[in-house]
Amino acid sequence: MSDYNPGATLEKDGAIAILTMDDAKKRNALSEAVVSDMERHVADIMADDAIRAVVLTGANGTFCAGGDISGFDDMDMPLRRRMPRLQGLAAKIAHSEKPVVSAIEGGAFGGGLSVALLADQVISADNARFCASFAKIGLMPDVGLLATLTARVGIGRAKEICMLAEDVPAADALADGMVDELTAPGQALTRAKEVATEFAAMAPLAVGYTKAMTMRWPMTLVQELAWEGQLQGILFSTDDLQEGRSAFFEKRKPAFKGR
């Protein structure tokens, strides 16, 4: 492993950005190198109007092993200061208004599972494993997992997964709603790119506002009605709506411009 170079890489393929966590020695754990690269790439993706969907994945045949616990015992910076940094990254991904698809091979553990579930859709190889491993090292889930997992699998299963920190095989993860689709081993990224392409064909403002609304779940009816009025009101004034109407009446595919 002479060219060991931990971090995260960004590839742009048309309207799709592919963000890959890559730390061969630590199974892509959220080390300083990985996190700082991700921060930079996420900022890049957000500022790039040509990018309409994001794929989030891991190199080295796995997704992410979670927090980098090898440094726990000699950590100087208090957790109260360190954690908001990871949460900030998570919030940027969650609130990006660009749809995100996770592609999982191998496994997603601890904070890696939290990162995977920040996505709008989760595609997993059918031999992957998942574990909210936090309680195994005496901690509680973080980086938003309680919110994202509970919304996906319901509170009963979420409690069991978080409290017992037992491995969840891909088939169970699909049945529970933790992931959305399974592929043959090695095919998660390919399928995730297809789903991202579906997202990229949708009207970007509409899909972005829709994502923004889902990220505010759960909401009361009063909140919902206020927000839908404002956001749908804006969408009513867009060129994309007129393009969508024309395409519908002319029975052709719409070409949305995001304005």
Added chain:
Amino acid sequence: MSDAAPKTLVEDRGSVRILTINNVKQRNALTMDVKAVFGPALAEAERDPNVRAIVITGAGGTFSAGGDVTLFGDMTPAKGRHVVYRQREFLHTMIRGETPIIAAVEGFAYGAGFGVAMAADHIVAAEDAKFCAAFNKIGLMPDGGLLYTLPQRVGMGRAKEMLMLASVTDGIEAKRLGMVDVLAPSGSALAAALAKAERFAAAAPLAIGAIKGAFARWPFDLESVFAMEVDAQQALMGTADATEARRAFFAKQKPVFKGA
């Protein structure tokens, strides 16, 4: 079982405490005298540092038939409100406590008995167990926390049908809907619950407490979860159990947690 027997039986199996509602004559109805014993027994289990998991079940092959229908004789609205209001004492202990609670349901979990089962963190049901929010049949609305707990488990559409039509759900259907977590053959719900309780009992108790406490604050969105995590994780990170867990993790051993 004579009337003199305690209305809630208490038994320890290692670090698992079993609380058995014992009012067999009335199919374990949650009468005032049952609640007078059950509530404190639950609170005591919750306080005891040696208890790492609590199993709640019913004696005589049934969980609980619900409230006490003989109570209604001299009812007033204020008395009625008070009777239901007082249930929050044990519901708070169940939902807001720090010890994981597993319900083992055989036979009937009706009315407030259904509420007790749904307030558990983890629910084991016999295949032929029967759940029913029977309240509407006697002109009452759901209580026992079901308005809070049931929609979280089965979704609003199914919850409304169960709560407004007092429909009966058996164990198999309950498992399919996510209303219960584990299905057991008839007669073996308690055994299955105890096996599961062992696993909850082996987990790091402070982490479990923090996780349970966070879930009890539902509804939460992503931002409020971020806030809860920072507060709890900071405290957990410095505990002896977290250090022991990391040591065991790297040594590939089973950790031994002390709850400190």
Added chain:
Amino acid sequence: MSETDAVSRVDRTQEGAVAVLTVNNVKRRNAFSPEIRAELVGHLNDIETDDATRAIVITGAGGTFSAGGDLSTMQDMTAFEGRDRIRAGRQTVETMARGEKPIIAAVEGFAFGAGLSLALLADWIVAADDAKFCASFGKVGLMGDMGLFWTLPQRVKAGKAKRMLMLADVVAADEALEIGLVEAVAPKGQALSTALKKARAFADAAPLPNRLTREALAHFPAGLDDMLAYESQGQGILFTSADTKEGLNAFFEKRKPVFQGN
């Protein structure tokens, strides 16, 4: 058909204690026009104060539920005009969500766009086995409305709900049942008769507790203490109702109770 083609209205018929509201704008596949909205709200308000009606069925004429909003009316508008347009639909959502009588939706054919939103405001939904559901808004550059971001996640887990909302997935009846989007599936052509049967069960149930239950659940998402306060206060009122006396008598006499709603 020419006469039917021209109408845009909501018809009300009565089947005992059940009011049946039929969205009737067949030419536009029961698109959700302003007239339809106004008529729906009018009927719901009438029913709210009609003690003889204890349950409501909502369905669509001509073998379909509703294809959603009317695209032909969505010409250029400003964002504020758009907001006004959405606000005009708010009364329909609030009337259905806050009303005190159970609503059953009978879905044949399509429940697309606002038609999906309308169906999801019901308490209990039955779909014909060839019915299709779609949050089709995204196909024309819009997002869900009429309360959809409130109702859908109450029924459907987040992964699937997001796919429906963000990719406008079409969901067939059997999948709708599996994911909790609907409560029952009936053979094609029998959604209405199945809905009526269920509506009669709702009508036979004690109405007072269900009014309080429906009101409480409309506070979704509410915390534990809110719901505990709600149940103790509501139960206090109900304990002394004539219907509770009737329910208890029926229980001890092992017969079916007959509830009067008092």
